Amino acid sequence: MTLLIAGLIVLLLGHSVQMAPSLHARLQGSLGRNVYRGIYSIVAVAGVALVIEGFGRYRADGMIAIWDPPTGMKHLNLLLMLFAFIALFASQLPRGFIKARLKHPMLVGIKAWAFGHLLANGDLGSMILFGSILAWAVVNRISFRWRPAQAEPPAPRVLGDILAVGVGVIAYVAMLYLHPVLIGVSVFG
Secondary structure: HHHHHHHHHHHHHHHHHHOOHHHHHHHHHHHOHHHHHHHHHHHHHEEEEEEEHHHHHHHOOOOEOOEEEHHHHHHHHHHHHHHHHHHHHHOOOOOOOOHHHOHHHHEEEEEEEEHHHHHOOHHHHHHHHHHHHHHHHHHHHHHHHHHOOHHHOOOHHHHHHHHHHHEEEEEEEEHHHHHHOOOOOOOOO
């Protein structure tokens, strides 16, 4: 569990620098944009690796059950995951109406993913993992209130939405079948 928590600290603190605009600007200014991005990437990969290893060890040592989620929560998680995949891809594809409406679709997708997994898993490690990421995403979204305003994005186009939904659904279906291979847990029970 210690490794999982250490990984979450590294991952979430590394991703939190952007919430402090003056610190973010000073780091980019002193290190240079490319060096900053390189360090940011290394910290992110290290955090993810620690989280994966830590959660794997936690599962191998025997998960600590807190509550037994009703089956309906697992179904709700499946629905939230479809939404999360579409939001995630909407954040990376040309601006469509989904991206315009959600404003920060990457954070919306992360929140849907974390919330759905919190509902579907009743063990301590899952609560720590998904609860921490959900809390971080909520704080990150709130932080846009004090960050400098971004330039006005281009007008939304339907093509961005078609791509986001199409690619999101394909990735969602693929993850349904790859989840046991990648994560070690079947989504079908």
